[in-house]
Structures are given as structure tokens and as C-alpha cells.
Amino acid sequence: MPATNDFAIVIPARYQSSRFPGKPLADIHGKPMIQHVWEKCQQAIGPEHVFVATDDDRIAKACQHFGAATLMTDSNCLTGTDRVAQAAQQLDYEFIVNVQGDEPMLDPADILAVAQAFRQAGGAVINAMAAINNEDEYWSRNVPKVANTAGRLQYMSRAAIPANKAGTFVKAWKQVCIYCFTPGQLASFAAATEKGPIEQIEDIEILRFLDMGIDVHMVELHSSSIAVDTPEDLQRVINAIPC
Numbered sequence: 097m098p099a100t101n102d103f104a105i106v107i108p109a110r111y112q113s114s115r116f117p118g119k120p121l122a123d124i125h126g127k128p129m130i131q132h133v134w135e136k137c138q139q140a141i142g143p144e145h146v147f148v149a150t151d152d153d154r155i156a157k158a159c160q161h162f163g164a165a166t167l168m169t170d171s172n173c174l175t176g177t178d179r180v181a182q183a184a185q186q187l188d189y190e191f192i193v194n195v196q197g198d199e200p201m202l203d204p205a206d207i208l209a210v211a212q213a214f215r216q217a218g219g220a221v222i223n224a225m226a227a228i229n230n231e232d233e234y235w236s237r238n239v240p241k242v243a244n245t246a247g248r249l250q251y252m253s254r255a256a257i258p259a260n261k262a263g264t265f266v267k268a269w270k271q272v273c274i275y276c277f278t279p280g281q282l283a284s285f286a287a288a289t290e291k292g293p294i295e296q297i298e299d300i301e302i303l304r305f306l307d308m309g310i311d312v313h314m315v316e317l318h319s320s321s322i323a324v325d326t327p328e329d330l331q332r333v334i335n336a337i338p339c
Contacts, residue, residue: 102190103211103276104145105137106167106183108176109197111152115238115326120155120197122330125339127162129324130155132200132337134164140204148197149183174291175301177275181286184279191219192282196273200333201321207274213315214276220313221281223249223302224272226320231265238325240271240300242314249312252300272317275302284308 109120109130120130137146148159151171159166167183180194193211214222225242233239234256241257243250292307305312324330
């Protein structure tokens with residue numbers, strides 16, 4: 097597919113989430129969550145450059161209903177990024193922005209900011225983060241926390257990091273699930289037949305790049321969204337999004 101833009105957005109979406117089955121189709125004010133994410137993405141670069149990557153006919157049918165292009169992928173993808181890698185093989189763009197399908201409150205401007213950071217970083221893998229202002233998020237095992245120095249990812253964990261001796265919350269950052277990769281970086285990532293050692297323990301896919309010895313640059317965003325990992329998160333989003 098020829099590109100008229102230097103990047104495409106691919107939204108990975110699977111039905112069989114272990115913590116929240118059917119999550120992409122969860123209703124938020126009369127629309128499935130995947131539609132809310134797609135609408136934010138197409139506000140950034142237009143619908144012709146936004147694709148939903150899925151292995152599930154129910155998700156594909158819902159996307160068809162609201163006009164999103166879908167790319168079908170295998171059901172055995174290890175992670176969302178593996179799914180994006182498969183989808184990228186069907187596209188022709190300089191780089192791919194991966195926006196997770198559980199970020200219905202993301203700011204379209206943040207997508208463009210991360211894409212611009214990718215251009216300026218000379219092609220390094222890019223991920224986004226935001227300051228944690230809610231102590232509950234700091235202690236939550238559902239929220240990946242970021243340890244970075246000068247914008248370079250050192251580690252990411254579901255544990256409360258960085259931590260002090262007193263065991264109190266001071267300052268921390270959380271991952272925002274917007275990523276940038278070249279097709280080659282995605283191919284290298286997806287060439288693995290199993291998750292990396294650290295990735296396997298933490299269940300955070302960006303850690304595979306660290307396992308592979310590939311640097312990840314972090315971009316700090318000043319807005320913060322609510323990622324939906326559980327039904328409780330969904331209710332928080334429903335309460336936060338205007339009807």
C-alpha cells in the first residue's frame with residue numbers, strides 16, 4: 097500500500113485479554129472503546145493512515161461498522177507489538193506508530209509529538225511516558241513505571257519505581273502506550289519465538305528491546321490518559337469522558 101505520509105498508526109486489538117476479555121468492544125457512551133481510540137488517531141493524521149490490527153472477526157466487524165481499516169493478523173502473536181509487526185508487513189511507510197487500543201483518552205497532539213521525537217532521534221525506538229500524579233497509580237501493578245536517564249529507558253516495571261528507603265511516593269513516571277518503530281525494528285522484535293527474560297517476568301513488551309540490547313528513548317508527555325486494563329479502569333474512563 098503506497099504511503100502519502102511518512103508514518104501510519106497501527107492499533108493492535110485482541111479480544112482474548114486475560115484481565116478483561118472483550119476489552120476493545122467495551123462500551124463507552126454508546127461506542128466501543130476501539131472506536132474512541134481510532135477517532136483520536138484519525139484526528140492526528142487522517143483515517144487513511146490509521147489501521148486496526150486484529151485476529152478477531154468481532155473486532156473487525158465493529159471496525160467496519162464505524163469505518164476503520166483493518167489488517168488481519170495471526171491469533172498466536174506474543175504481544176501487541178508482534179501484532180503490529182505483522183500488520184506492518186502489509187504497509188509501506190517509513191515508520192509505524194503503535195497506539196494501544198486501550199487508550200481511549202489519549203491526546204491526538206501527543207501522537208504527533210512522539211512521531212516528531214522519532215524523526216529527531218535518528219530512528220531510535222521511541223516510547224512515551226507521563227508523570228504520575230496519583231499515588232494509587234504508583235502502587236498499582238497494572239501501571240508500568242519508567243526509570244530513565246536523560247530520556248533513555250533504563251528499566252520499566254510494574255513495581256513501584258523509583259523507590260526510596262522510607263517506602264513513600266515522591267515522584268515517578270508511567271508508560272503511555274504510544275510507540276514508534278521502523279519496519280526493520282519491528283521485524284527484529286517479531287523474529288523472537290518467545291518473550292525475552294525480563295519481558296516475560298514483567299509482562300511489558302517494550303522490555304524485549306532492552307533484552308535484545310536495543311536502546312529505547314522515552315518522550316515525556318505533559319498530558320496523561322487512563323489506560324484501560326480492568327473493568328474498574330473502564331468505569332474511570334466512562335466517568336471522565338463527557339457523554
